[in-house]
Amino acid sequence: GQQLNQSPQSMFIQEGEDVSMNCTSSSIFNTWLWYKQDPGEGPVLLIALYKAGELTSNGRLTAQFGITRKDSFLNISASIPSDVGIYFCAGPPHSGGSNYKLTFGKGTLLTVNP
Amino acid sequence: NAGVTQTPKFRVLKTGQSMTLLCAQDMNHEYMYWYRQDPGMGLRLIHYSVGEGTTAKGEVPDGYNVSRLKKQNFLLGLESAAPSQTSVYFCASSYERADNYEQYFGPGTRLTVT
Numbered sequence: 449g450q451q452l453n454q455s456p457q458s459m460f461i462q463e464g465e466d467v468s469m470n471c472t473s474s475s476i477f478n479t480w481l482w483y484k485q486d487p488g489e490g491p492v493l494l495i496a497l498y499k500a501g502e503l504t505s506n507g508r509l510t511a512q513f514g515i516t517r518k519d520s521f522l523n524i525s526a527s528i529p530s531d532v533g534i535y536f537c538a539g540p541p542h543s544g545g546s547n548y549k550l551t552f553g554k555g556t557l558l559t560v561n562p
Numbered sequence: 563n564a565g566v567t568q569t570p571k572f573r574v575l576k577t578g579q580s581m582t583l584l585c586a587q588d589m590n591h592e593y594m595y596w597y598r599q600d601p602g603m604g605l606r607l608i609h610y611s612v613g614e615g616t617t618a619k620g621e622v623p624d625g626y627n628v629s630r631l632k633k634q635n636f637l638l639g640l641e642s643a644a645p646s647q648t649s650v651y652f653c654a655s656s657y658e659r660a661d662n663y664e665q666y667f668g669p670g671t672r673l674t675v676t
Contacts, residue, residue, distance in 0.1 A: 479663050481663065481664060481665075483667075488670075489669055489670070490566075490652050490667035490668050490669045490670050491605075491652070491667045492667070493664055493665075493666065496663075496664050498661070536604075536605070538665075539663070540663045549595075549607060549610065549620075550663060550665060552604050552605045553604065554602070554603075554604040555604065
């Protein structure tokens, strides 16, 4: 099946620093979703991207839909301790029929040192 | 709106015991999903439903059964629990729209099988 590769797998940063992570695939995706999972909680949708080249912000978070449709990027500016968690990318496989099922990356674990 | 809720939050079972996990959503979503999350494996789809009275197998369906008797509820059953089913289980739901793949997750059920 199609896979999403996220990098880096983990990050340790100081409070106030900017963060950048990405998600790549060998196949084309028509939608990119970014989720955050706090420790002990379920994933929460942060940003949804639907057009190649699209740049969307949600507070200090900015995500971009890569022009090639095979990648997406998530940036967090001026990180704070509550940004700690696992960030997942996800998207529907680019095939006909069951396009309501998502493929998930394995996540980027972010740790923020106060 | 409570969104997606799951019961119970935690459960410990002995090998061979059975149990049912309940998922409820109040967003009138047509589609519902059950995932399991294991360290290093990401989110894996167990079963899903595209409407009341319909269910289908996902990526890892063995050892699980599901039922969707009401649109707002999706039940996941383990008939004879095995230690390999120790995991965190998440329910999710989404709209039935070709241009919207956003899934909304519950808080999870942490299951330990001894």
